[in-house]
Each structure stands twice: as structure tokens, then as C-alpha cells.
């Protein structure tokens with residue numbers, strides 16, 4: 001019996017017509033955007049674009065209708081986000097909420113938290129960030145020291161979160177914190193809370209990364225009071241919940257398409273004239289891309305069928321990050337032999353941006369070593 005499940009996913013009959021609809025909807029907005037802006041893709045923050053997409057019904061489309069979704073099959077959502085990423089649409093503002101926070105709230109949050117957040121997420125106006133990592137806890141997430149203490153009517157939270165994507169512009173954070181010491185296992189005693197970032201006691205600072213963008217930041221929580229209905233799920237079961245959330249975070253097409261804009265940019269620069277080096281490189285790149293796509297789509301299908309493909313998601317993220325991290329260097333190597341295109345004005349800004357952004361691809365969402373540890377455990381090797 002196979003340890004890993006990557007069963008093929010069937011397209012629905014009208015998948016291609018959905019693809020065409022989304023393509024034209026996106027094209028209208030992104031056609032005139034500078035190539036370097038499109039290269040940012042799912043980290044590019046554009047609140048107006050998110051609202052446009054929300055109005056078109058493409059955020060939360062996989063949620064049940066009674067939560068403001070459209071009950072769409074996972075494969076249809078996959079097609080929509082794949083098209084958005086391939087076009088380099090600036091989806092960063094709503095990305096986290098659509099990918100994981102909304103679904104996580106549907107699975108675990110109180111009725112009031114759901115009704116407070118889900119309509120705003122679906123309309124592309126309410127943005128979320130992920131409060132897992134801390135100044136002294138990244139890979140070893142169970143070592144977090146941010147604490148919530150029970151008080152009358154709710155909880156007081158004290159601590160700090162770090163590397164929080166879009167924290168300077170998000171409205172809400174789902175934070176993992178410690179609510180008790182956990183006894184025999186550090187994985188016990190953790191809980192998740194919904195924190196409104198406008199609350200008293202919240203201080204946020206942006207951090208500039210090596211691309212020159214302030215895409216993430218740090219957040220200090222100084223005795224922030226949250227009401228009881230901000231507890232997500234069950235007190236003390238945050239570890240199991242966060243792992244479920246991470247499966248949503250690790251397997252989507254953004255885990256292999258972050259450098260995708262380089263492929264059309266390079267093809268445009270080549271104008272149909274290739275040599276052996278560029279032909280071979282592009283052939284290999286597309287073959288790898290296609291394989292990753294099949295694997296990632298399979299994980300999306302499993303999640304929508306209620307399975308927990310955490311192992312397969314870790315494999316997609318590790319292989320995907322390796323692919324998208326190497327891609328700028330592979331195109332750069334082609335350009336070393338291709339003096340005609342080495343200064344192309346559309347291609348070079350995309351390449352510059354991605355060469356600088358790529359080191360982070362194997363850190364965000366869980367590092368390469370951590371993912372390989374999960375895979376090894378799945379194989380029974382640890």
C-alpha cells in the first residue's frame with residue numbers, strides 16, 4: 001500500500017468555461033500593470049483588486065453557501081487561483097483570508113466570530129494575517145511564549161509575533177498562543193485566538209525585506225483583551241488545529257508558481273527564437289511544473305473530500321519551493337548564453353525581483369528541513 005496519495009483529480013464539465021471567464025476578468029485589470037509588479041503575484045497587495053475579485057464572487061467561493069460562499073468544488077477554486085497566479089494578479093491582500101483563515105473560522109470559530117468575519121472576507125474587504133512565528137520560535141512552533149490568561153468575560157494576551165505577512169495592512173490575526181503549561185507534552189496547552197489588530201495594546205512595525213518591500217512585520221501584544229468568543233476552537237487544542245491550518249497553507253499552486261511570471265517574460269523575450277540551451281531549459285521547467293501541478297491539484301481534491309493530506313502537502317511545498325527558488329537562477333543561466341535577451345526591459349525587472357525574493361520561498365510556511373522532517377516521519381524513519 002502506498003504511503004502517499006496523489007490520485008488524479010477530475011475536472012468538472014464547465015471548468016474550461018470558468019477558466020475563460022476568470023482569464024478575461026483578470027486580464028482587464030492586470031494587462032497594463034508593470035511586469036515587476038506582476039512578478040510579486042501573491043505577495044502583491046492591492047486592496048482595490050481584492051474588492052473587485054470579491055464583488056465578482058471569487059473569494060470564499062469554496063465555502064458553504066450559508067457562510068457566504070458558493071459551494072464550489074475545490075477544483076473550481078483551484079482553477080481560479082491558478083489563473084490569478086499565472087497572470088501575476090495582485091492577490092496578496094485577501095490571499096491569507098481566502099486560503100486559510102476563512103476556512104479555519106468555518107471549521108472552528110464561534111458563531112459570532114463567523115458572522116463578524118466571513119462576509120467581510122468574501123467581499124474582499126477584510127484582510128487577515130497569520131500569528132504563528134515569534135522572536136524565539138519559528139520552526140519549533142510549540143516553544144512559543146505569547147500567553148493568554150483567562151479574565152472575566154474573556155482573555156488577556158501578552159507577547160509578540162514576528163515575520164507576520166501583511167500585518168501592517170491586515171485587520172485581523174489568528175494567533176497561536178499558550179493558555180496553559182501543557183503538562184507532559186509541549187503540544188498541549190496551546191490555543192488559537194482571533195485578534196482585531198485595531199485593539200488597544202496592539203503595536204505593529206513593518207520590516208523591510210531584501211526586495212525593499214515591507215511585506216511582513218512584527219506585532220506586540222501588550223495585555224490585549226479579547227472576548228470569549230474570540231477563542232477559536234477548543235482551549236488547549238491549538239496544536240492540532242494549527243496543523244490542520246498548515247495543510248491549507250502548504251499545498252496550493254502558490255507553492256510552485258511564485259516565480260511563474262519569469263516563464264512568459266522569457267518566452268516573450270525569445271520571440272520564438274530558441275537555441276539548444278533555452279529549449280532544453282524550458283522543456284525541463286515545463287515538465288517539472290506540470291508534475292507539481294498534478295500533485296498540488298490532488299492535495300486540493302483530498303482536502304475538499306475531508307481527508308488530511310498533511311504529508312502530501314509537505315511534499316508539494318518542499319518540491320514546489322525547490323522549483324520556484326531555482327527558476328530565476330535557471331533563467332539567469334540561459335541569459336548568460338543569450339546576449340540578445342540579457343538586457344530585455346520586460347524580463348530584467350522580473351528576474352531582478354525574483355532573484356531577491358527567492359531565498360524566502362523555502363522559509364515561509366515552514367522551512368525545507370522541517371518539511372523533510374515531516375516527510376521522514378510519514379515514512380516511519382523518525
Ligand SMILES: Cc1cc2nc3c(=O)[nH]c(=O)nc-3n(C[C@H](O)[C@H](O)[C@H](O)COP(=O)(O)OP(=O)(O)OC[C@H]3O[C@@H](n4cnc5c(N)ncnc54)[C@H](O)[C@@H]3O)c2cc1C
Nearest residue numbers: 130131132133137138139163164165360363364365367369
Ligand atoms: C517571507 C516570509 C513570510 C513569513 N510570513 C509569516 C507569517 O505570515 N506568519 C508567521 O507566523 N510566520 C511567517 N514567517 C516565518 C516563517 O514561518 C519562519 O521564518 C520559519 O518557520 C522559520 O523560523 P525561523 O525564522 O525562526 O528560523 P529557525 O526556526 O530558527 O530556523 C533556522 C534554520 O534552522 C533550521 N532548523 C530549525 N529547526 C530544525 C530542525 N529541528 N531540524 C533541522 N533543521 C532545523 C531551519 O530549517 C532553518 O534553516 C514568514 C517568513 C518569511 C521568510
